[in-house]
Amino acid sequence: MSDPTAGGLENLLSEDRRFAPSPEFAAQANATADLYSWANADRPAFWAEQARELLSWSTPFEQVLDWSDAPVARWFADGTLNAAYNAVDRHVEAGDGDRVALHFEGEGGDTRTLTYADLQREVAKAANALGKLGVGTGDRVAIYLPLIPEAVVTMLACARIGAPHSVVFGGFSAEALYSRIVDAEAKLVVTADGGYRRGAASALKPAVDEALAKGETTVEHVLVVKRTGQDTDWTDGRDVWWADVVDTASDEHEPVAVEAEHPLFILYTSGTTGKPKGIFHTTGGYLTQAAYTHLNVFDLKPETDVYWCTADIGWVTGHTYVVYGPLVNGATQVIYEGTPDTPHRGRWWEIVQKYGVTILYTAPTAIRTCMKWGEEIPAGFDLSSLRVLGSVGEPINPEAWMWYRRVIGGDRTPIVDTWWQTETGAIMISPLPGVTEAKPGSAQVPLPGIAADVVDDEAHPVPDGGGGYLVIREPWPSMLRGIWGDLERYKDTYWSRFDGLYFAGDGAKKDADGDIWLLGRVDDVMNVSGHRLSTTEIESALVSHPWVAEAAVVGASDETTGQAVVAFVILRGDAGGGDQSADEVQTTLRNHVAKEIGPIAKPRQILVVAELPKTRSGKIMRRLLRDVAEHREVGDATTLADSSVMDLIAQGLAAPG
Numbered sequence: 113m114s115d116p117t118a119g120g121l122e123n124l125l126s127e128d129r130r131f132a133p134s135p136e137f138a139a140q141a142n143a144t145a146d147l148y149s150w151a152n153a154d155r156p157a158f159w160a161e162q163a164r165e166l167l168s169w170s171t172p173f174e175q176v177l178d179w180s181d182a183p184v185a186r187w188f189a190d191g192t193l194n195a196a197y198n199a200v201d202r203h204v205e206a207g208d209g210d211r212v213a214l215h216f217e218g219e220g221g222d223t224r225t226l227t228y229a230d231l232q233r234e235v236a237k238a239a240n241a242l243g244k245l246g247v248g249t250g251d252r253v254a255i256y257l258p259l260i261p262e263a264v265v266t267m268l269a270c271a272r273i274g275a276p277h278s279v280v281f282g283g284f285s286a287e288a289l290y291s292r293i294v295d296a297e298a299k300l301v302v303t304a305d306g307g308y309r310r311g312a313a314s315a316l317k318p319a320v321d322e323a324l325a326k327g328e329t330t331v332e333h334v335l336v337v338k339r340t341g342q343d344t345d346w347t348d349g350r351d352v353w354w355a356d357v358v359d360t361a362s363d364e365h366e367p368v369a370v371e372a373e374h375p376l377f378i379l380y381t382s383g384t385t386g387k388p389k390g391i392f393h394t395t396g397g398y399l400t401q402a403a404y405t406h407l408n409v410f411d412l413k414p415e416t417d418v419y420w421c422t423a424d425i426g427w428v429t430g431h432t433y434v435v436y437g438p439l440v441n442g443a444t445q446v447i448y449e450g451t452p453d454t455p456h457r458g459r460w461w462e463i464v465q466k467y468g469v470t471i472l473y474t475a476p477t478a479i480r481t482c483m484k485w486g487e488e489i490p491a492g493f494d495l496s497s498l499r500v501l502g503s504v505g506e507p508i509n510p511e512a513w514m515w516y517r518r519v520i521g522g523d524r525t526p527i528v529d530t531w532w533q534t535e536t537g538a539i540m541i542s543p544l545p546g547v548t549e550a551k552p553g554s555a556q557v558p559l560p561g562i563a564a565d566v567v568d569d570e571a572h573p574v575p576d577g578g579g580g581y582l583v584i585r586e587p588w589p590s591m592l593r594g595i596w597g598d599l600e601r602y603k604d605t606y607w608s609r610f611d612g613l614y615f616a617g618d619g620a621k622k623d624a625d626g627d628i629w630l631l632g633r634v635d636d637v638m639n640v641s642g643h644r645l646s647t648t649e650i651e652s653a654l655v656s657h658p659w660v661a662e663a664a665v666v667g668a669s670d671e672t673t674g675q676a677v678v679a680f681v682i683l684r685g686d687a688g689g690g691d692q693s694a695d696e697v698q699t700t701l702r703n704h705v706a707k708e709i710g711p712i713a714k715p716r717q718i719l720v721v722a723e724l725p726k727t728r729s730g731k732i733m734r735r736l737l738r739d740v741a742e743h744r745e746v747g748d749a750t751t752l753a754d755s756s757v758m759d760l761i762a763q764g765l766a767a768p769g
């Protein structure tokens with residue numbers, strides 16, 4: 113049994129709804145239960161088998177795992193391969209050149225279809241163009257593009273010549289772009305004149321110009337895709353149009369076979385300090401786990417499925433589950449440039465209907481937003497093609513999970529709640545569809561081949577029912593190989609908290625069955641009068657009230673209790689919450705949390721807001737809400753998807769009533 117004094121975790125752990133796989137789904141599933149015993153019997157041998165089975169090697173490997181230089185792993189190190197060949201060419205050679213690789217849907221409704229044969233030609237041309245612009249094997253390329261086919265093509269062209277890419281999200285500022293260009297010493301920047309967002313052309317190239325004007329850089333050229341046709345400043349000699357160098361290049365190109373441990377990409381992610389960390393991944397191990405997880409967790413059938421992951425390529429989900437995983441597996445997928453509510457709130461469901469999407473992978477924040485908009489919107493579209501739904505990025509509240517399954521999945525589809533990180537490279541903890549009996553709100557079990565655990569302060573595994581920190585005990589193929597240029601920071605950040613264990617930075621709990629529940633970042637765990645309370649826990653309790661569409665909870669410092677719970681809620685327009693006075697909302701919801709979790713978890717304050725501050729990847733920036741709750745000036749908000757949100761919140765709180 114769980115510790116009754118821990119306060120606040122019982123609500124999630126008493127979640128007793130269960131969804132066993134249907135016999136029909138189980139009968140056709142890629143994954144089977146014996147994967148677990150196979151992997152447990154000999155973990156490295158299991159991964160070696162996946163690597164041989166799922167990838168094409170130019171030089172087959174003999175060595176499997178070299179952990180002698182821990183915590184830097186080497187997987188399949190004496191093998192060579194090319195990532196773009198694996199993602200594209202080999203499908204064409206196998207006779208699948210006519211299969212659609214990308215159904216591109218622009219925000220404005222323009223579309224493009226690229227088959228694997230088309231993609232091969234485009235990638236070969238771009239690789240030749242990169243060569244002409246002086247980029248060689250080992251040089252770094254910064255990519256600052258909207259989600260258009262050229263983004264995928266550029267990443268693969270880099271991979272084809274062995275030039276590690278560093279994708280910088282198109283919503284990041286010139287300052288952020290500059291620091292990433294400098295840190296990676298990029299030789300080339302690939303960008304576009306602009307992209308479409310919320311129904312308007314939004315410029316990108318000016319941010320590149322501004323970034324490169326900030327100081328001396330190693331950048332020699334800027335390659336510019338024409339997307340919007342808007343006016344663009346031009347630096348002769350440095351800037352080149354995509355149409356002039358890529359479209360005119362030869363479509364014959366020999367992929368460069370690189371060593372398995374050759375860096376494939378760098379991706380910057382924020383750490384606890386101001387300086388972003390350049391997480392870097394290498395080729396053989398990363399691709400192995402990307403392909404393996406994509407195949408088994410989503411039950412991909414490349415010949416018949418239409419897969420759609422709504423992530424942008426600017427974050428890791430876009431790398432592993434838009435580019436490498438699906439393409440290495442030969443999938444047909446949808447990519448969409450725009451926002452879910454442009455030009456109307458049914459846009460995503462219209463896309464599902466139009467392409468007959470069968471597998472959908474998105475984030476809890478998007479699901480909660482759709483809940484807020486109301487279920488009559490998806491109900492207006494035919495979603496019967498869907499057969500697997502995935503979630504990533506944050507813990508998914510049980511109510512959002514239930515809504516996702518019922519409204520989007522027609523009460524029929526398995527849901528896979530997938531836990532992983534930029535650092536882990538690929539999915540680590542997730543149910544397997546067709547195998548695992550699902551529990552709403554829990555990522556449940558480490559995948560076959562992954563040794564995850566929950567430990568206490570002294571690194572002892574917690575018993576079932578206990579809570580602590582999520583760790584990984586054994587190296588895995590797609591693990592980060594370090595922080596670019598800063599080995600010490602890598603060791604410090606991930607390997608110094610617990611001796612010999614990878615520290616993920618997430619709080620977690622094991623339930624009575626030993627299943628894992630993620631509780632948010634450790635820094636999101638609050639301590640109220642000595643009781644450990646999870647933000648996720650209280651958010652889930654709030655969202656389980658019919659008035660609430662979305663909630664964010666922070667721990668604000670409090671003279672008496674150490675920290676106090678402060679909640680920000682968005683009310684559901686369609687459920688009566690909007691008609692209540694602020695006092696009524698506050699009292700009702702505080703009592704609701706007390707009832708769901710216990711009086712200790714009652715928010716000190718509940719503030720009704722119209723929007724919550726989120727990053728581009730959909731994570732709520734609780735740090736900013738903490739500033740509001742503690743009456744401080746709001747800190748750095750540059751990574752927000754919509755920077756006006758904090759102003760809106762401040763105005764809303766200042767307004768009377």
Ligand code: 6R9
Pocket residue numbers: 381427428429503504505506507508529530531532533534535555616617618630631632633729
């Ligand atoms: C893939 C991605 C990593 C952090 C991670 C955790 C949170 C991601 C989750 C989840 C609970 C899930 N996270 N998936 N928490 N359940 N299914 O999101 O990478 O942007 O590096 O974020 O996201 O806190 O530590 P990244």
